[in-house]
Amino acid sequence: MATETEEPTLTVDELAARAGVTVRTVRFYSTRGLLPPPAIGPRRVGHYGPGHLSRLALIEELQHQGMTLAAIERYLEQLPEDLSAHDLAVHRALVASWAPDSAEEASHADLERRAGRSLSEEDIDRLAAMGVLERAGDADGYRLDPGLLRLGVQLLDVPIAHETILAARTVLLEHTRSAAHELTRLFRDEVWSPYRERESDPEHVAAMKSLSAHMQPMVVQALVTAFQRSLKEELRAAFATE
Numbered sequence: 001m002a003t004e005t006e007e008p009t010l011t012v013d014e015l016a017a018r019a020g021v022t023v024r025t026v027r028f029y030s031t032r033g034l035l036p037p038p039a040i041g042p043r044r045v046g047h048y049g050p051g052h053l054s055r056l057a058l059i060e061e062l063q064h065q066g067m068t069l070a071a072i073e074r075y076l077e078q079l080p081e082d083l084s085a086h087d088l089a090v091h092r093a094l095v096a097s098w099a100p101d102s103a104e105e106a107s108h109a110d111l112e113r114r115a116g117r118s119l120s121e122e123d124i125d126r127l128a129a130m131g132v133l134e135r136a137g138d139a140d141g142y143r144l145d146p147g148l149l150r151l152g153v154q155l156l157d158v159p160i161a162h163e164t165i166l167a168a169r170t171v172l173l174e175h176t177r178s179a180a181h182e183l184t185r186l187f188r189d190e191v192w193s194p195y196r197e198r199e200s201d202p203e204h205v206a207a208m209k210s211l212s213a214h215m216q217p218m219v220v221q222a223l224v225t226a227f228q229r230s231l232k233e234e235l236r237a238a239f240a241t242e
Helices: 012-019 023-031 050-064 069-077 085-096 108-115 121-129 146-155 162-197 202-238
Strands: 104-107 133-135 141-144
Touching: 012 023, 012 050, 012 108, 023 050, 050 069, 050 085, 050 146, 085 146, 104 108, 108 141, 108 146, 121 133, 121 146, 121 162
Parallel strands: none
Antiparallel strands: 104 141, 133 141
């Protein structure tokens, strides 16, 4: 796990509360090697940091997608070792985008507990602009996308104007929908159509079922990697002469 600028300060109880899981779940993932060990502080108390929180959120999302623990282990093993908490949050947000809408109801107090910080009205407006949440009928209620919360909270500290966030979201939605459309067309024409012609072959049917079960996580991982590399190249080119 990459070194974070923020020191590990969360106890296991605080980590579980921030992630919305039980302490037992945290310990179980740790024994399976899915979570790195905590930093040991005074009195032998383990402390967790942003990387633990982001990795735990990613594990939960992959499990929500129906992946087995063995498949999750393989998925995590393929990730670069130097991924930051922010990179892991991006992975989790994109993995969550494959799932059906699963907005959760949350009060302002619940929202702040999950965010791990107090949230002003301006913060709420920025999170809403990023698609992280929307206000419910109740003045103190929200419909929250848990898959985007961690990433959205991190972006609150980035000095970006509200209008820029909205414009960036429009660009991302436009291009991700285009990519999803093309990938779906490719799968339909090159994979699904030949499969329909070989339904009588038991081995081919089994292979297709296995591919369908693992395709989404693999595609997400490929998209994240390709996007991160492309973004770095574009930023380097854009500011090389500055």
